[in-house]
Amino acid sequence: MKVIVISLNLCNLINTSILYIMGNKQTSLTEKGTEAEDLCRMNAFGPDRPSNNLPSKNHTSEMEPKSSGADEFDDFGPDFDECFPLLFQALVDFDLILPLKETKSYCDDKSQDIRLRKKRLYQFMGSVKQNLLPRINDEIEALLPEWKSLRKIDEEHVCVHTLGVVYCVMQDPEFRKLNRREQNILKWSALLHDIRKQGPPVFEGKDHMHPFKGAMSVLEIFLRFKTFQIQSEDQLEALANVKKYMDLSKQPVPTSWSKHFKKGVKYCTEMHSHKYLSDVFSNLEKIVPRSSFTHLVFRLVLFHQSLCGCDDYPNMINLEPHERISYCQDTDGAFYKLMRVLMYNDAHSYIFVMDEHGNREVFRRQIFGHVEEYCMESL
Numbered sequence: 001m002k003v004i005v006i007s008l009n010l011c012n013l014i015n016t017s018i019l020y021i022m023g024n025k026q027t028s029l030t031e032k033g034t035e036a037e038d039l040c041r042m043n044a045f046g047p048d049r050p051s052n053n054l055p056s057k058n059h060t061s062e063m064e065p066k067s068s069g070a071d072e073f074d075d076f077g078p079d080f081d082e083c084f085p086l087l088f089q090a091l092v093d094f095d096l097i098l099p100l101k102e103t104k105s106y107c108d109d110k111s112q113d114i115r116l117r118k119k120r121l122y123q124f125m126g127s128v129k130q131n132l133l134p135r136i137n138d139e140i141e142a143l144l145p146e147w148k149s150l151r152k153i154d155e156e157h158v159c160v161h162t163l164g165v166v167y168c169v170m171q172d173p174e175f176r177k178l179n180r181r182e183q184n185i186l187k188w189s190a191l192l193h194d195i196r197k198q199g200p201p202v203f204e205g206k207d208h209m210h211p212f213k214g215a216m217s218v219l220e221i222f223l224r225f226k227t228f229q230i231q232s233e234d235q236l237e238a239l240a241n242v243k244k245y246m247d248l249s250k251q252p253v254p255t256s257w258s259k260h261f262k263k264g265v266k267y268c269t270e271m272h273s274h275k276y277l278s279d280v281f282s283n284l285e286k287i288v289p290r291s292s293f294t295h296l297v298f299r300l301v302l303f304h305q306s307l308c309g310c311d312d313y314p315n316m317i318n319l320e321p322h323e324r325i326s327y328c329q330d331t332d333g334a335f336y337k338l339m340r341v342l343m344y345n346d347a348h349s350y351i352f353v354m355d356e357h358g359n360r361e362v363f364r365r366q367i368f369g370h371v372e373e374y375c376m377e378s379l
Contacts, residue, residue, distance in 0.1 A: 076180070077293030078225050080187040083143055087136040087166075094167050097135075098127050100353070107354035114356075121354045128160045143225075146195050146217055154199040164349035165342075166190040174341050185293060186338050189300040192218055193346065198268065208253060208271035208316050215302035216246055222294045228287060238286035245276040245283070253316070271316045274306070274323055281327060291330055299327065299335060300342055308370040309343045310363050324374050333375065340371040 081088040095101055103124040107117045133156060140147040151159055169175055169190045175183060196213035199205075219242065222228060230236050251273045252258070261267050288294045306319045307328075319328070328335050344367045351359055 075227075075293045077184055077188065077227055077297075078222075080184050080191070084136070084139055086139045090132055090135050091163075091167050091170055094132075097131055099124065104353055107356075117354060117356075124353055125157075125160055128163065129156050132163065133159060144195070144221065146221070150195060150197070153197065153202070158194055158197050158199065161349055162191060162194055164352065165193065165345050168345035168348050168352050169341060172341055172345055178337070178341075181293075182334065182338060185296050185300070186341060189297050189304075189338070189342055190345070192221070192297065193301050193304050193342065195301075203266040203268050205267045207268050209250065209268065211302055211305050212246055212249055212272045215298050216243060218294065218298045218301050222297070228292075228294050230287070235287050238283040241283040242280055242287070245279040249273050249276050249280070251275075257316075272306075273317065274319060277323060277327060291332070291334060296334060296338065300339055303328065303339070304342055304346060307339065307343065307374065309367045310347050310359075311366050313347070321377055325377055328374065329377070336371050336375050340368050343367050343371075 090097060103120055106112065106120050109117070133151075137147070137151065147159070150162075166187060169186055175186065178186065192214060194210060194214065195217050197210040198207040219239070223230070230239060249272050250270045253269055253271050258267075258269065284295070284298070288298075303319065305315050306317065307324070308315070308318055328339070330336075344364050347363045347367070348360060351363075
C-alpha cells in the first residue's frame with residue numbers, strides 16, 4: 001500500500017491535508033479509503049459544486065491529452081462554451097442585449113458635447129451591470145466562486161471590464177484565425193486575467209500584484225476541475241514550491257510611485273517582481289507540461305502586464321530579454337500569438353465603445369509590433 005498526503009485548498013492549494021489511498025486498501029486505514037476519496041473529489045471541485053457541474057468530457061488530464069489538432073500538446077482543456085453556455089450566448093448576443101451600436105454611434109460623433117458623450121458611455125456601462133451581469137453571474141459563480149469576490153470590487157467595474165475583454169477577444173479578426181484549442185485557451189485567459197484584481201473598497205488606485213495572484217488562481221481553478229492532478233509527493237512539493245516562490249515575488253512599489261500617495265488613503269504598496277521565475281517554472285513543469293492548456297493559461301495571466309504594450313501606458317516592470325526567451329518563446333509560437341490578442345483587447349476594452357483619441361489602431365500597431373520583436377529574440 002502507498003499513502004500519499006495531498007494538500008488541496010481552494011484558496012492556497014496547500015492548507016488542508018487529506019489522505020488519498022492508492023493500491024491495496026485492506027489495511028488498518030481501509031475504512032478511511034472511501035472517505036478520503038470523497039474528500040479528494042470534494043476538494044477538487046469545492047464543497048458546493050458536485051463533480052458533474054463540469055461537462056464530463058472536459059475532465060481531460062494533461063497526462064492524457066485530448067486530440068484537438070494542436071501541434072505540440074493536444075490537451076484541449078475544459079470547453080469554455082460548454083462550461084458557460086449562458087455567458088457564451090450573451091457574448092454572441094452582446095449588441096442585442098445592450099445598446100452597443102447606438103452608444104458607439106453617439107460617442108463617436110464629436111459634434112456632440114464631450115460631457116454628454118461621456119455620460120452616454122457611463123450609461124452603457126450601467127446597462128452591462130443591469131442587463132448582462134444578472135444573466136450570467138450565477139452560472140460563472142457555480143464554477144468560479146472567485147467571481148463572487150470580484151463582483152465586490154469597484155462596484156462590479158472589474159467584472160464589466162472582464163466581460164468587455166472576452167467580448168473584444170471574440171470579435172478580433174486574429175481570434176478567428178486561431179484553431180479551436182487556441183480560441184479556448186484565449187477565452188479562459190481573458191475571463192481569468194483579472195480574477196484576483198483588487199481595488200475599492202480594499203484600496204484606491206491600481207493593483208500591481210493581481211497578475212501573479214491571478215496566475216495562482218489559474219492553478220487552483222484547474223486543479224479543482226481536474227484539468228491536471230497531483231499524483232505524487234514530489235508533485236505536491238512542487239506545487240507548494242510554486243506557491244512559495246510566487247509569494248516571494250513581491251517588492252515595494254518604487255518611491256517614484258509611492259511619493260504621490262495621498263495621506264490617509266490606502267493604496268496597493270506592493271508589486272510583483274520576476275526574481276523567482278526560474279524557481280516558479282522549474283517546479284510548475286513538474287506538475288504540468290510546457291505548452292499544455294494549464295501552462296499556457298497560467299503564463300498568459302501571469303505575464304499580461306509584464307510585456308511592453310501601449311507605449312503611453314507603461315507597465316511597472318517588464319520581462320528582460322533573457323526572461324522572455326526562457327518563459328515566453330514556444331516552439332510553435334503559441335504564447336506570443338495568443339498574448340498579443342489578449343494584451344490588445346485588454347487595452348481595447350476600455351475604448352471599444354468610445355475611442356475619443358483614435359487609439360484603436362495605435363494600440364494594435366504598438367502591441368503587435370512589440371510582440372513581433374520579441375518573437376525574433378535569441379540568446
